[in-house]
Amino acid sequence: MEMEKKEKETISSGDEAKKKERSSPSSSEGNQQEDTTGGQSSGHTTIGAALSINVPTIPTGNGGQSHKSSSNGSEPSRRMSRRKRPRVEYKEMDDKLANLSEDEYYSEEEKQTKVFKPLEDEVEESDTEPDPKTASGLEGAAFSARLPHDKMTSQEAACFPDIIQSPSQTQKLFLHIRNRLLQVWFENPKVQLTLQNADTMIETPYNNGDGKEVPGPEGTLESLAKGDGEMVRRVHAYLERHGFINFGIFKVLKQPQPQSLKVVIIGAGVAGLAAARQLQSFGAEVTVLEARERVGGRVITYRKGQYLADLGAMIVTGLGGNPMTIISKQILMELAKVKQKCPLFESGGQTQIAKEKDEMVEREFNRLLEATSYMSHQLDLNFLSGKPVSLGEALELIIKLQEKQVKETKLEYLKSISKLQEKLKANQIQMLELQEKIKELHKQLKEAEDQKVAKDITSEFLVRSKTRDLRVACKEFNTLKEEQESLDQKIKDLENNPPSDVYLSSRDRQILDWHFANLEFANATPLSTLSLKHWDQDDDFEFTGSHYTVKNGYSCVPLALSEGQNVKLNTVVRQVKYSATGVEVVAQNVKGQQPGTVTYKADAALCTIPLGVLKQAPPVLQFVPPLPEWKTSAIQRMGYGNLNKVALCFEKVFWEPSINLFGHVGSTTASRGELFLFWNLYRAPVLLALVAGEAAQIMENVSDDVIVGRCLTVLRGIFGHNVVPQPKDAVVTRWRADPWSRGSYSYVAAGSSGNDYDLMATPVTPSPIVPGAPPQANNLPRLFFGGEHTIRNYPATVHGAMLSGLREAGRIADQFLGSPYAPQSQRR
Secondary structure: OOOOOOOOEOOOOOOHHHHHHOOOHHHOHHHOOOOOOOOEEOOHHHHHHHHHHHOOOOOOOOOOOOOOOOOOOOOOOOOOOOEOOOEOOOOOOOOOHHHOOHHHHOOHHHHOOHHHOOOHHHOOOOOOOOOOOOOOHHHHHHHHOOOOOOOOOHHHHHHOHHHHOOOHHHHHHHHHHHHHHHHHHHHOOOEOOOHHHHHHHOOOOOOOOOOOOOOOOOOOHHHHOOOOOHHHHHHHHHHHHOOOOOOOOOEOOOOOOOOOOEEEEEOOOHHHHHHHHHHHHOOOEEEEEOOOOOOOOOOOEEEEOOEEEEOOOOEEEOOEOOHHHHHHHHOOOOEEEOOOOOOEEOOOOOOEOOHHHHHHHHHHHHHHHHHHHHHHHHOOOOEEOOEEOEHHHHHHHHHHHHHHHHHHHHHHHHHHHHHHHHHHHHHHHHHHHHHHHHHHHHHHHHHHHHOOOOOOHHHHHHHHHHHHHHHHHHHHHHHHHHHHHHHHHHHHHHHHOOOOOOOOOHHHHHHHHHHHHHHHHHHOOOHHHEEOOOOOOOOOEOOEOOEEEEOOOOOHHHHHHHOOOOEEOOEEEEEEEEEOOEEEEEEEEOOOOOOOEEEEEEOEEEEOOOHHHHHOOOOOOEEEOOOOHHHHHHHHHOEEOOOEEEEEEOOOOOOOOOOOEEEEOOOOOOOOOOOOEEEOOOOOOEEEEEEOOHHHHHHOOOOHHHHHHHHHHHHHHHHOOOOOOOOOEEEEOOOOOOOOOOOOOEEOEOOOOHHHHHHHHOOEOOOOOOOOOOOOOOOOOOEEEOOHHHOOOOOOOHHHHHHHHHHHHHHHHHHHHOOOOOOHHHOO
């Protein structure tokens, strides 16, 4: 359901220099509980003074001459698909696990099948670095599930308090069984991993099915393994309940026992469908209500004849740890690697920007991001006059400071030349005076010699005196002459190496604006709305490996997830009533014969509608009673962005077919996001043009004909007027105007933080009937929330939506059905 960010990073924003800068303790996930209203600064003067002193100098060149690369020396992969590429959950994980690539997930047999078979023209990728070596075995299995292989997570500690308090050997037993079950599941995710099969896969002594304790030294794993297989049962139940195994589309070997639990899910996007499938596998009765006439939400693939294009989510951002890896092995999901090469073309025509110029500006772009990080995390300059500073404001401020520094440098340069010229002038005056003196001395010496009387001491003394004076004057003249030559050389050197008149030339600024547009694409919003401190709070959780496109269309995922589900399309939810006894969801079939409403009663409701719809005023969905203030405040603080696409279907390919991306540099800052990037991803001759930032909103109010005409103007400027024909078909998205999405995906707005994602994920418990009365023991949460806007570590992504659905399914089942992983004596 969720439209894919673009991309991390990412496109990324997957820039290594930026990611290292963002990894400071103050920005790490475990330390982001800070008060978002503190740390105020007095104003621009303070920021300017602080930055000019403390921020590492950003070298300036002659209107864009070559600069030194960023400190880490690595080249960013900014155009892959997304800036931010979610991050692996546990930082203490071994480095080698962080290098897991997609090869780990596919057997040799599967690599030969159509499930994952890159096209021949995509095999060679000289423009991309090879995927790093992978971890395998039990460690690789844990990494694939986003878990540390050698320690229990906080969730596991909460679910297994008896084990976390036990000796380390017991915990090692738990980890071995957990990792082994994950490994078995990943080896064949097309078939349910039942407890019976799991028990047979756990080698002796870890399962010890003979009913006896295995002999062994006291405290060893052998002595801790019990014959009843209780540990295996509990670990299997935990992994299944929380969506680490047996999720997605797989063959069910053991039908679940029907339960009395009824759940209504609002929204048939990836989050809602994943949750529905899980809850159904737990035996619950699930009804999914969807306002659209299709499933998928913001995952939608345009299909017409030979043409295909993803109008919403379209990129799988890394396979290492990504649940979409499992889905791609369960269904026909043709993954093809996205090549990183992305030539940029000038705004005025067919001229391609030189690689050196492109890389120079990109390095400057990265340094600017590093400077904003320093400004935020080191100087704590996150507020101006009590208002949070946005990333865009910080960038423009630093650019102004750089321009000021350039002017100051130019002024000092001119002052240096002026001082040298003054010295040269004074030196030349002395030389002229000395020259006249030498002439006079020479004249006097000649007269003295002419008047010299033989053997006259007085006349001899006069000649020698004049000779001495002349020598001294000549020596002094030579010294002044050498000084003049030195001053001349210094002035010449300065004149031959003048500092830049500007920080960025107009051409450099245009290229920089392209990178800013790319970052706005990654976040689906203008930079002026992004939180300076928290905009990239999820970067540390990015998945490893290359980015992939889905050749047969991303909609294959929600379509597969919806099979066998009770999904009611064209059903708009108008009201959700929740109380201590359950929920009542009032819905209306907008295309049915009867215009009246239908009420669905259930034990719980899971709301997965997009954040944009929740933010809408007046609200289209009424909650009774109203949502608590902490929930509505989080909804308002969070940002929900907009990104639009133009799909152009041609009769034949006229662009370079071997590249997946090419960029168009806008002529102005205001228009930088307009058609700034074109994607070539499919077998058919289809180009996808992206519109980001302010341009995305402006485009919503322009007709399709005008937009398509603008696309053709850009393409004809690049490839030639006679080369680019009229498209056979074209599709323009308007996600902000879509009543069932109201935008593309969430972002961390100025004034918000990662904490708001956690608040969005928190379920709502009905208030006591009597105001002020203490909550009743049976007053459980009844209203749950899922979707990309509810998952802090993986927001704005399809995999994030899926993980949120799995999370909520486990939460709801635990609450109403009990915890199957609890010790036998504590199970209800």
